[in-house]
Amino acid sequence: MLAPLKHTPLHPQWLMYRSWKRRKQWPAVDIVSGRLLDVGCGNQNLRAQLHNRVEYIGLDYPATTGLGYAGKPHILADGQQLPFADKTFDSVCLLDVLEHIPQPEKAFSEAVRVTRHQGKIYWQTPFIYPIHDLPYDFYRWTIQGIQQHENRYPVILTELTPHSNAIETAVTLTNLALAKGILDAFTQRHIKVLLAPIGAMLILFNNISGRLLASVFQDVGFMPLGYSAVFSKNMPENGSGSKSSECVRLSRNRSGKHTQ
Incomplete structure (x- = not known):
């Protein structure tokens, strides 16, 4: 359902996919x-x-x-x-x-x-x-x-x-938790589904801010x-x-x- 968005910051795992794109040739280059x-x-x-x-x-x-x-x-x-x-x-x-x-x-x-x-x-x-x-x-x-x-x-x-790095990992896990909560709300037809737009905006904000912070606070x-x-x-x-x-x-x- 979210596959078309995976290369945009609207996707919960956008930072992970960016990292995957950088290494997608691995191990084929070798x-x-x-x-x-x-x-x-x-x-x-x-x-x-x-x-x-x-x-x-x-x-x-x-x-x-x-x-x-x-x-x-x-x-x-x-x-x-x-x-x-x-x-x-x-x-x-x-x-x-x-x-x-x-x-x-x-x-x-x-x-x-x-x-x-x-x-x-x-x-x-x-x-x-x-x-x-x-x-x-x-x-x-x-x-x-x-x-x-x-x-x-x-x-x-x-x-x-x-x-x-640590920032990218923390953002990805937070986004996945938000996305899971939204998906469960839709599946269960729970009133929490009204929070879906807020969840989507949080994912967008997390991805953009996470990318900026990850470039500053780098670790291995x-x-x-x-x-x-x-x-x-x-x-x-x-x-x-x-x-x-x-x-x-x-x-x-x-x-x-x-x-x-």
Whole structure:
């Protein structure tokens, strides 16, 4: 219902969509060839951004296809038990999916298993964000929780990027609470529906003032809406060896600058 407004400050998640627009090429800018598995592909938004040299394979869980996603996965399967041989893919994408899997560590382990040596695993996940896609919303990770995967699997974390700063997160959550209240009032045909115009004006004001304040009070990682992470598989072909001491963990602020 609000989709036509998502690129205007009238939309509750306008600031989030602006941030999403800045990173919509991620991870497509990094994947220029090879076989790619998109676990939990949903609407397959990534596919349109990829180079034509990339062999794209979309996979989704049968039950989630009934949640209104328009994409048609190539394979219906469980991300906790991928139907592929070891080292099948050059890249595996886990974009906004691990939080919806009952055993996310098992799904991450499977992603590592089917990724080739020095292949990439792209993980995107919400952090401070409302419950969604019920009944399949189970987990959230802190930055330290994401970093811990280096200690549990044969991977190196090469990039870790927070999404949004604290002001943008606070505004987005406030707007979503207002929008939920307005929607509930309409659904229940409650007298509170008379407050809908005030709610809409508050959302507009929050978005505009939030954008201005966010440009002044910038921060990196204090209370982001979510994270993007890139892991490189570091297991030699013979299955032995240890991680490189050259590993560099990166964090990006909203302007794309790196801080180590």
